[in-house]
Amino acid sequence: MFNIDGRRLSAIFYLLAVKFSGLFVITKGEKQMPKISYMGNGSTTEFNFNFPYYENTDIIVTKNNQTATDFTVIGTSGGENADIPYIGGKVVFDVAPTALDSVTIKRQLPLTRIIDYQPTEKINPTLLNQDMNYEIEVLKDMYTELDDFYSKYARIINQEETETLLARIEEISNEIADSNESINDLNQKIADGQIMSKDLFFSYTSNCLTNISQDIKLELNNGTLILKSGSKVYVPNGDGVFDTVTTTQDLSITISGDGQKFIYKNPGNYINYQAITTSVSGTTDSLSGTPWHLWYDTTNNVINRYGADGTTAMPGQSLPIAIVTVSGGTISSIDQVFNGFGYIGSTVFVLPTVKALAPNGRNADGTLKNTTITATDVSIKTSTTVGSSMILRLYNENILDWDTNSNTYNSALNYNVSNTATPDNCCYVGTITTTTNGQITTFNIKNVFSYIV
Numbered sequence: 447m448f449n450i451d452g453r454r455l456s457a458i459f460y461l462l463a464v465k466f467s468g469l470f471v472i473t474k475g476e477k478q479m480p481k482i483s484y485m486g487n488g489s490t491t492e493f494n495f496n497f498p499y500y501e502n503t504d505i506i507v508t509k510n511n512q513t514a515t516d517f518t519v520i521g522t523s524g525g526e527n528a529d530i531p532y533i534g535g536k537v538v539f540d541v542a543p544t545a546l547d548s549v550t551i552k553r554q555l556p557l558t559r560i561i562d563y564q565p566t567e568k569i570n571p572t573l574l575n576q577d578m579n580y581e582i583e584v585l586k587d588m589y590t591e592l593d594d595f596y597s598k599y600a601r602i603i604n605q606e607e608t609e610t611l612l613a614r615i616e617e618i619s620n621e622i623a624d625s626n627e628s629i630n631d632l633n634q635k636i637a638d639g640q641i642m643s644k645d646l647f648f649s650y651t652s653n654c655l656t657n658i659s660q661d662i663k664l665e666l667n668n669g670t671l672i673l674k675s676g677s678k679v680y681v682p683n684g685d686g687v688f689d690t691v692t693t694t695q696d697l698s699i700t701i702s703g704d705g706q707k708f709i710y711k712n713p714g715n716y717i718n719y720q721a722i723t724t725s726v727s728g729t730t731d732s733l734s735g736t737p738w739h740l741w742y743d744t745t746n747n748v749i750n751r752y753g754a755d756g757t758t759a760m761p762g763q764s765l766p767i768a769i770v771t772v773s774g775g776t777i778s779s780i781d782q783v784f785n786g787f788g789y790i791g792s793t794v795f796v797l798p799t800v801k802a803l804a805p806n807g808r809n810a811d812g813t814l815k816n817t818t819i820t821a822t823d824v825s826i827k828t829s830t831t832v833g834s835s836m837i838l839r840l841y842n843e844n845i846l847d848w849d850t851n852s853n854t855y856n857s858a859l860n861y862n863v864s865n866t867a868t869p870d871n872c873c874y875v876g877t878i879t880t881t882t883n884g885q886i887t888t889f890n891i892k893n894v895f896s897y898i899v
Contacts, residue, residue, distance in 0.1 A: 480553035480583070481590050486543025495551045496534040498524065498583065507537055508550045516540040529579045555584045652814045653855055653862065653874055654895040657801035658786035662767050664709075669776035671709065671717075673697040679711045679764040680797060680824050682747045688824040691764065702775045708740070708790065709770060710749070713762035718751070722769065726885070727791030727828055742790050744828045749790075765824075766790050787838075787876065787891045792884040793828040794838060796821045796846045802873035803895075804841075805860040814860045817842070819873055830884025838891075839872040848878060 480497040499505060502519040517539045521532035537551055561577040563569060661678035664671065675696050681689040697717045701707060707719040720740045726732050727742035734741075735756040740763065742749045750759040766789070769782040786800045800821040807815045825844035836848040839862070853870070855862050861869035876891035 479590055479593075480586055482551050484543075484549045484551075486545055486547040486549060488544050489542050491539045491542045492536050493539075493549055493551060494534070494536045497553055498530040498534065499532050499553050500530065500555065500580070504553050504555055505535075505537065506552050506554045509543060509547050511548075511550075514539075514549075529576050530583070552590065553583075553587055555580070555587050557584055650814060651895065652803050652805040652816050652860055655786075655800070655802050655873070655875055655892050656818075656895055657799060658891075658894050659797075659799040660785050661797070662783055662785050664768055664780055664783055666770075666777060666780055669700055669778075671699050671701075671770060671777050671780070673709075673711070673717050673767070677767075679767055680795075681711075681713075681762060681764045682742070682749055683762075684747055687747065688765075701770070701772045701777055704772050704775070706781065707770050707772060708766040709768040710740075710766050711764040712751075713760075717767075718763075719770070720751070725766075725790050727793035728830065728884075732883075740790070742793055744793060744826065765795055782889070787889075789878070789886045789889050791828075792830045792880065792886060793826050794846060794848070794878065794886070794889070795824060795826045796840060796844065796875075797824055798822055800840070800875075802840055802875060804871050804873040805855065805862055806871060807869075808860050817871055830880075836878050836880070837874050838876040838878055839870070840875045841872045847872070 480499075482493075482495050482497075484493050495505075499521070502521065505519045507514045507517055517537050519535060519537055521535035524530055524533040537549075543549055559577070561573050663674035663677045665674060666672075673693060673696065675693050677693045679691050679693070681691055683689045691711065693711075693715075695715070697711070697715065699709070699717050699719065701719050703721075706722045708722055708725050709717060709719055712718050720738070724733060724736065724739040725742075726739070727744055729743075729745045731741040731743070731750075733739040733752075733756070737752070737754045737756045739752050739756065740749060741752070741759075748761045749763040749765070750761050751763050752759060765784070767784050768780060769784075770777050771779045771781055785797070787794065787796055789795065798821055802819045803816040804819050805814065806817045809815055819840055819842050821840065821844050823844050825846045827846040827848060829848070837853050839847045839849065839853075841847065849864070853862065853864055853874075855874065859869070862872055862874060864870045874892075876889070878886050878890070879888040880886050
């Protein structure tokens with residue numbers, strides 16, 4: 447045993463010395479490395495290798511650098527009289543490695559004699575050849591281990607990489623120190639009253655929108671309107687029900703007829719348009735029999751599209767998502783995107799996630815009190831009896847309403863006040879204008895109030 451271990455140790459140090467001296471002339475292209483690596487994919491269980499070996503126990507398998515045991519080795523026979531019993535084979539796992547698993551298959555031959563030559567017997571050339579082949583394969587295994595060690599050692603001693611890493615660590619440390627200094631300075635300014643926190647800031651502002659989600663993503667490219675993948679639209683679908691539909695691909699449209707158009711999504715996977723002047727809403731269809739029009743049936747909560755006969759309903763259309771202008775036979779502009787709020791005919795709607803501050807009096811120190819209003823569902827308001835210029839109001843519990851401009855904000859009390867001078871716990875979110883038949887012609891929503899800190 448001493449001679450065997452000594453021989454292996456001597457061989458390793460010899461190879462190390464030759465390797466580091468630069469005299470090693472065998473390249474990876476000139477030798478067959480008894481090692482191969484794979485990445486799993488969650489379905490493949492069999493992994494091939496093409497290096498020779500003697501016994502299945504010679505094959506070492508690791509998964510994520512840990513010794514694996516859940517596999518079987520199936521060898522490819524080299525033939526009855528082959529110098530080496532197996533010329534390659536495959537490793538078959540019980541369970542397929544995942545896409546995050548790295549698999550390495552290598553050979554590790556025991557350093558031992560396979561032939562015992564007797565002093566009084568003639569040397570059999572076949573046995574001698576087998577013995578020499580075995581020793582050569584053992585040296586290949588040792589070279590593989592040495593090559594792995596050398597690669598790891600080279601990375602460790604690479605001074606330039608180490609210095610670069612240390613410099614980056616110092617740079618990150620300085621950035622953290624600068625950030626901490628900025629945070630401390632900001633906190634001090636807040637404590638000194640130079641900067642207000644968000645909560646404190648909201649005690650000095652009121653009657654405003656604070657959030658409208660940008661769920662509808664539109665792009666106009668050379669006359670083609672594109673509703674981007676991931677956009678969210680809402681489809682009226684029966685009493686109080688609004689289905690949320692998220693697009694899974696880009697949807698595009700071109701329009702040739704001039705004028706302002708509503709853009710909406712059809713039940714199929716495409717978008718469509720309708721002239722604003724031929725889009726109505728309410729309990730009855732005021733354009734019944736008119737070719738090519740939209741009717742939002744607010745009684746049954748469904749939007750119907752009508753074709754050339756004007757009477758055959760095609761239900762399942764979404765709420766309008768935008769208004770565009772077509773001029774010269776092409777879409778020239780996106781005029782309004784219905785993120786948060788929108789309208790059709792004589793109906794306005796509010797969409798989920800809209801947030802607002804409703805004025806609710808004053809605190810003892812004179813600062814403003816507010817009620818936060820959040821729209822959690824789609825809500826609509828339809829009316830054909832109000833005046834020509836109205837304030838759009840949002841209440842808690844997703845209540846949307848409108849009234850004449852005689853409703854005002856009383857800054858002294860910090861209340862929205864109705865005609866009867868009664869405080870009204872709502873937020874004024876915009877204005878609308880209607881014609882005599884109740885159709886909305888202009889629809890203006892306040893900008894979301896932006897703040898820092």
